[in-house]
Amino acid sequence: METQELNKIASQVRRDIVRMVCECNSGHPGGSLGCTDFLTTLYFHEMKHNPANFSMNATNEDVFYLSNGHISPVWYSVLARSGYFPVSELSGFRKLGSRLQGHPSTDKNLPGIRMASGSLGQGMSCAIGTALTKKLNNDDSIVYSLHGDGELQEGQIWEAALYAAGNKVDNLISTIDYNGRQIDGDLDDVLPMGNLVQKWQAFGWEVLEMDGHNIDEIKATLAKAKSFVGNGKPIMIVMTTEMGQGVDYMMGTHKWHGTTPNEEQLADALGQLEETLGDY
Amino acid sequence: MIETAEIEVLGNKDTRSGFGEGLLEAGKQNENVVALCADLTGSLKMNAFQDEFSNRFFQVGIAEANMMSMAAGMTIGGKIPFTGTFANFSTARVYDQIRQSIAYSKKNVKICASHAGLTLGEDGATHQTLEDIGMMKMLPNMTVIVPADFNQTKQATIAIAKHEGPVYLRFGRPKVPIFVQPDANFQIGKADTILKGTDVTIVACGHLVWKSIEAAKELAKQGISAEVINMHTIKPLDAQAVIDSVAKTGCIVTAEEHMINGGLGESIAQVLSRNTPTPQEFVAVNDTFGESGTPDELLTKYNIDTPDVVKAALDVIKRK
Numbered sequence: 001m002e003t004q005e006l007n008k009i010a011s012q013v014r015r016d017i018v019r020m021v022c023e024c025n026s027g028h029p030g031g032s033l034g035c036t037d038f039l040t041t042l043y044f045h046e047m048k049h050n051p052a053n054f055s056m057n058a059t060n061e062d063v064f065y066l067s068n069g070h071i072s073p074v075w076y077s078v079l080a081r082s083g084y085f086p087v088s089e090l091s092g093f094r095k096l097g098s099r100l101q102g103h104p105s106t107d108k109n110l111p112g113i114r115m116a117s118g119s120l121g122q123g124m125s126c127a128i129g130t131a132l133t134k135k136l137n138n139d140d141s142i143v144y145s146l147h148g149d150g151e152l153q154e155g156q157i158w159e160a161a162l163y164a165a166g167n168k169v170d171n172l173i174s175t176i177d178y179n180g181r182q183i184d185g186d187l188d189d190v191l192p193m194g195n196l197v198q199k200w201q202a203f204g205w206e207v208l209e210m211d212g213h214n215i216d217e218i219k220a221t222l223a224k225a226k227s228f229v230g231n232g233k234p235i236m237i238v239m240t241t242e243m244g245q246g247v248d249y250m251m252g253t254h255k256w257h258g259t260t261p262n263e264e265q266l267a268d269a270l271g272q273l274e275e276t277l278g279d280y
Numbered sequence: 281m282i283e284t285a286e287i288e289v290l291g292n293k294d295t296r297s298g299f300g301e302g303l304l305e306a307g308k309q310n311e312n313v314v315a316l317c318a319d320l321t322g323s324l325k326m327n328a329f330q331d332e333f334s335n336r337f338f339q340v341g342i343a344e345a346n347m348m349s350m351a352a353g354m355t356i357g358g359k360i361p362f363t364g365t366f367a368n369f370s371t372a373r374v375y376d377q378i379r380q381s382i383a384y385s386k387k388n389v390k391i392c393a394s395h396a397g398l399t400l401g402e403d404g405a406t407h408q409t410l411e412d413i414g415m416m417k418m419l420p421n422m423t424v425i426v427p428a429d430f431n432q433t434k435q436a437t438i439a440i441a442k443h444e445g446p447v448y449l450r451f452g453r454p455k456v457p458i459f460v461q462p463d464a465n466f467q468i469g470k471a472d473t474i475l476k477g478t479d480v481t482i483v484a485c486g487h488l489v490w491k492s493i494e495a496a497k498e499l500a501k502q503g504i505s506a507e508v509i510n511m512h513t514i515k516p517l518d519a520q521a522v523i524d525s526v527a528k529t530g531c532i533v534t535a536e537e538h539m540i541n542g543g544l545g546e547s548i549a550q551v552l553s554r555n556t557p558t559p560q561e562f563v564a565v566n567d568t569f570g571e572s573g574t575p576d577e578l579l580t581k582y583n584i585d586t587p588d589v590v591k592a593a594l595d596v597i598k599r600k
Contacts, residue, residue: 107385
């Protein structure tokens with residue numbers, strides 16, 4: 001898909017995000033806005049998937065795991081805009097009886113979701129499992145996973161990192177949302193993570209870097225990552241992003257990680273984001 | 281003296297070996313069966329499966345959290361993963377992984393847990409989980425199975441491969457008498473009445489089933505007729521089997537190699553209090569950790585051996 005079209009979709013997704021979290025006065029807008037360009041490009045440009053006919057087994061389809069499940073608003077919006085479920089359901093986010101739980105779940109059979117997430121650090125292991133099953137099934141489609149940078153503080157991530165490299169899980173493309181911020185503050189203040197690129201290289205991964213807000217670069221990097229599939233190494237993209245990207249007052253701080261805009265702030269945010277596909 | 285039907289002893293084997301044989305058989309029956317192990321292949325008796333189906337066996341190293349979530353991920357595409365490690369590392373260490381990715385996400389993963397309870401022996405309390413049944417039965421969507429001997433563990437392993445949904449299968453380390461027939465039809469959620477009796481009901485699981493059979497023989501010498509039920513499935517519990525039995529006997533003993541809090545006895549107490557309040561005595565570990573020792577020494581010290589079942593039966597009969 002043309003970059004111009006993807007940018008239009010991303011603008012609408014950002015509108016969806018701020019409207020969703022404002023409506024229920026709950027949720028995580030900062031990371032959601034930061035990963036909007038990536039998830040839009042992944043779902044509308046890169047992934048081989050079948051939104052009209054969701055299947056849990058994903059035979060011959062690419063699979064995506066959102067390991068940092070708290071940024072569910074961006075995933076829900078991208079899934080709905082891709083055609084997995086009606087866009088009107090976005091208004092139910094975090095409300096009683098809705099399929100759009102605060103964190104992603106399979107419990108209410110929301111199409112597009114194959115695993116609950118939210119308790120951090122587990123999604124890479126899940127992705128490895130699915131990648132292994134694809135190999136056993138001679139299914140050459142790809143498994144993607146997305147992780148927060150703060151999430152890398154969970155020990156299980158590094159168990160998974162060891163396993164994937166040691167066992168040549170080379171049909172897995174993971175991405176880190178490297179925004180340098182987490183709920184309590186800057187990553188370097190909470191728990192310094194050191195050099196992420198070198199860490200993943202040392203663990204035996206093929207590591208790429210990209211600007212998570214340049215859709216041309218995202219497209220090119222995903223294409224390059226795909227070219228490494230089958231080369232004997234798992235692939236990691238360290239994606240630099242800005243938490244709150246697209247809404248000026250949410251950028252440059254960790255404070256909008258789990259805080260929601262009020263009506264006035266919402267109007268301000270919507271004024272900065274073009275309505276391109278029609279609000280839900 | 282009351283005659284008890286003689287229970288034939290068919291051999292003496294560890295239940296984990298029943299798991300190993302059952303896993304191999306399940307693997308032969310269904311090519312979607314895969315196995316994962318966290319560096320305890322020999323202890324879990326998974327070598328036969330590993331040798332026969334090397335491409336379907338995944339050695340994950342000492343990384344149980346990764347193993348559980350990987351198993352959940354492997355179900356996407358139709359695999360039926362069996363995870364293997366000690367019971368403590370199959371539950372307490374990975375509870376959140378199981379909760380989120382397996383139970384809540386309703387994945388078809390079989391959590392196979394060896395060396396459960398005090399009979400792990402000399403390794404001591406760090407490895408002797410006595411809380412695992414409680415933790416696993418509290419998870420919605422989880423089936424919890426504690427087979428009694430080698431044959432039943434083998435049958436249960438084959439049965440859970442055919443059952444859709446998360447399962448916790450708990451077994452142990454020591455060699456114990458075999459009394460379940462090799463061709464028995466294992467049904468998840470259906471209790472086995474091993475001895476029929478009229479004075480007291482004894483409901484047990486795992487290694488305590490044989491102890492309860494021994495206790496029934498001792499009680500018979502004292503003129504007491506005990507009904508012994510093997511409750512191999514803790515969840516879903518065969519409530520009707522319990523209700524029907526106490527209608528006859530009017531009192532009940534529960535026996536398990538587990539903490540009194542959260543175990544089989546507690547599940548049965550809930551059934552009885554709701555349906556037919558009945559005097560109950562608990563043979564279980566009383567809110568304490570274990571310690572190093574031989575399995576037999578530990579069962580004696582922590583009051584979950586044959587004489588303890590006998591005493592509990594005599595006590596509960598007095599409360600009728």
